[in-house]
Amino acid sequence: MTRDQSRTTPATITDKFGRPMRDLRISVTDRCNFRCTYCMPAEIFGERYEFLPRPEILSFEEIERLARIFVGLGVNKLRITGGEPLVRAQLPALIERLSAIEGVEDIALTTNGFLLAKMAADLKASGLRRVTVSLDTLDEEIAKEMSGRPYGPEPTLEGIEAAVAAGFSPIKIDTVVQRGVNDHTLVETARYFKERGHIVRFIEYMDVGNRNGWKLDQVVTAKEIIEKISAEFPLEPVEPNYYGEVATRYRYADGSGEIGVIASVSMPFCGDCTRARLTTDGRFVTCLFASGGKDLKALLRGGASDEEIIAAVTGIWAARDDRYSELRESNTDWPENGDGPAGRKIEMYQIGG
Ligand code: SAM
Ligand code: SF4
Ligand code: SF4
Numbered sequence: 094m095t096r097d098q099s100r101t102t103p104a105t106i107t108d109k110f111g112r113p114m115r116d117l118r119i120s121v122t123d124r125c126n127f128r129c130t131y132c133m134p135a136e137i138f139g140e141r142y143e144f145l146p147r148p149e150i151l152s153f154e155e156i157e158r159l160a161r162i163f164v165g166l167g168v169n170k171l172r173i174t175g176g177e178p179l180v181r182a183q184l185p186a187l188i189e190r191l192s193a194i195e196g197v198e199d200i201a202l203t204t205n206g207f208l209l210a211k212m213a214a215d216l217k218a219s220g221l222r223r224v225t226v227s228l229d230t231l232d233e234e235i236a237k238e239m240s241g242r243p244y245g246p247e248p249t250l251e252g253i254e255a256a257v258a259a260g261f262s263p264i265k266i267d268t269v270v271q272r273g274v275n276d277h278t279l280v281e282t283a284r285y286f287k288e289r290g291h292i293v294r295f296i297e298y299m300d301v302g303n304r305n306g307w308k309l310d311q312v313v314t315a316k317e318i319i320e321k322i323s324a325e326f327p328l329e330p331v332e333p334n335y336y337g338e339v340a341t342r343y344r345y346a347d348g349s350g351e352i353g354v355i356a357s358v359s360m361p362f363c364g365d366c367t368r369a370r371l372t373t374d375g376r377f378v379t380c381l382f383a384s385g386g387k388d389l390k391a392l393l394r395g396g397a398s399d400e401e402i403i404a405a406v407t408g409i410w411a412a413r414d415d416r417y418s419e420l421r422e423s424n425t426d427w428p429e430n431g432d433g434p435a436g437r438k439i440e441m442y443q444i445g446g
Contacts, residue, residue, distance in 0.1 A: 105167035108379075108413035115337060115367035116170045117163045119156060119191075120445040121184065123373045125177040127205050128241025129229075131269060131298060131305045132441045135241045149374045153183075155393050157190045159371060162402055164196040166410075168369065171200045173221075174445025176373065179208040185219035192220030201225060203267065203445065207244065209252025213259040224256050225265040225294075230275040231285055239275060253291070265353075266293045270313045279318060280325045287326065287349055294340045294353035300421070301381060302440035315356035319343060322352065337367040361418030369410070372443050377406060380415035382438050 107113050124144050128135035151159075160171060171191055178184060192200050201223040202216065209216075209226065216224070226249060230236050233245040256264055266286055270276055279295065286293045295318045300307040319328060323343075331342040331351060339362055340353030356362075370378040375390025387409050392402050 105165075106407050106410050108410050110364075110414065110416075112365065112413075113367055114163070114167050114369050114410050116172065116369065117160065117168045118172045118174055118368060118370045118445055119160065120175050120371065120373045120443060121156070121173055121178050121187065122150070122176040122181040123443055124180050125175060125205070125442060126180055126207055126242070127177065127244075129205075129269075130239055130241055131271065131307075132302075133241070134304060134306075137304050138442075145374055149390075151371075151373065151375045151390060151393075153187045153190060155375065155390065156187060156371070157194070158393065158399075159375070159389060159402070160191055160197075161194055162399060162406065163369065163371075164194050166403065166406060169196060169198040171197055172203060172445075173201070174203045176442050176445070177205055177207070178202060178445075179204050179212055185212070185215040185221075188216065188219040188221050192222075199223065203227065204252075205240070206249035206252035210248070210255040213252065213255040213261070217259040217261065221261075223265070224261045225267055226253050226256070227267045227269075228253075228282075229268050229270075230278040231281055232275070232278050235275050235278060239269075239271075257289075262290075263350075264291045266291055267296055268293055269296045269298055270318060271298045272311045272313050274311075276313045276321075279321055283322050283326065283352060287345060287352075290350055292351055292353060294355055296355040297358040299357050299381075302438055302442075304440065309358075312358050314359040315341065315354035316359065318354050328352070337365045357418055358421075361416075361421070363416035363419045366415070370445070372439070377409060378439060379409065379413045380417055381441075382417035383415065384438060386439065 125133055128138055173188065188200065191197065199222050200220065202221055203225045206226040206228065228246055228249045229239045231246050236246045237243055253264055268282055270279065283293055297315060298307065298312050322328060327346040328343040329346055331344050333342065340355050342351055342353050344351040372378060372386060375388065375393065376386030377389050378386035387405060389402060389405070392405060
């Protein structure tokens with residue numbers, strides 16, 4: 094456990110370490126129009142890869158019912174993710190349902206931005222509050238290499254502009270940093286978004302899933318990232334906005350905005366991890382590095398009452414003792430990108446980061 098927990102507000106349910114359940118990340122599809130090398134490498138997720146068949150995917154009604162139950166147990170923030178959430182048909186209709194749930198204070202979306210230009214206005218109208226767009230570099234060739242598709246950064250940048258025009262502000266940009274791949278382009282990324290008032294969050298490359306061939310030496314630590322950027326644009330640390338914030342914040346000393354670093358590998362933040370996750374096929378997962386998850390779809394479709402589902406979720410959260418990233422830090426002999434403490438890890442595209 095790392096951070097001060099006194100800032101937490103009373104929660105309906107807490108886990109073994111006293112952590113409340115505040116955020117629910119909902120993966121609405123396991124499909125994606127990109128093949129990022131660190132998430133869904135094209136050589137594994139090729140033409141023949143079998144994604145979930147439609148009947149296995151939660152319907153909007155099922156997602157809404159579960160979201161209501163989670164909100165009743167203390168969740169006040171929802172994040173829509175995937176796979177690529179914008180490839181799920183009629184997504185704004187789902188957001189409209191979710192944003193109408195009493196107790197939802199914030200509803201955000203994480204997207205690669207490729208389809209954002211044509212959807213931004215509808216998403217805003219549906220009640221979506223915030224958008225995070227993933228973009229790893231502005232360099233044309235490196236962007237193609239990292240996204241595993243023949244697209245440079247342009248469609249994503251157009252999506253960001255459309256989101257601004259639709260009224261989303263500020264926009265967060267998530268940039269995964271890999272040593273020897275895009276680490277020499279970070280300052281340019283920072284400069285571009287600094288000039289436009291968006292908040293870049295640089296993310297340490299993580300050992301999620303089992304298929305990206307993660308190696309510790311590919312991780313550029315938050316400390317290095319801050320040093321690189323600060324050498325060009327001096328930075329000062331900023332206090333967290335709220336309990337459980339994953340990014341460590343810094344502001345530009347010239348007052349032109351801020352950036353964040355998500356130091357999941359070098360400075361794990363399990364101590365105040367309030368995030369629950371729902372997979373596309375309805376499994377409740379309590380850690381990014383968990384293995385299976387509780388099959389809530391089976392309960393839903395088996396005719397369980399809300400009370401029965403509440404009992405299942407409460408029991409699992411109460412028994413939660415996940416702190417994978419902290420354990421990884423102290424178990425340097427774990428096989429790189431191997432199984433986690435609970436066995437084979439779930440893949441990132443199934444739970445959406
Ligand atoms: N497709 C959407 C997108 O890319 O924004 C949403 C899902 S994606 C799995 C969510 C986030 O996880 C993205 O910002 C992505 O860059 C990040 N991510 C995926 N694999 C990662 C890894 N191995 N290490 C760190 N971040 C990763
Ligand atoms: Fe798709 Fe997002 Fe994974 Fe990239 S990080 S492959 S965009 S789900
Ligand atoms: Fe939360 Fe698990 Fe990540 Fe730790 S490793 S911050 S418990 S999701």
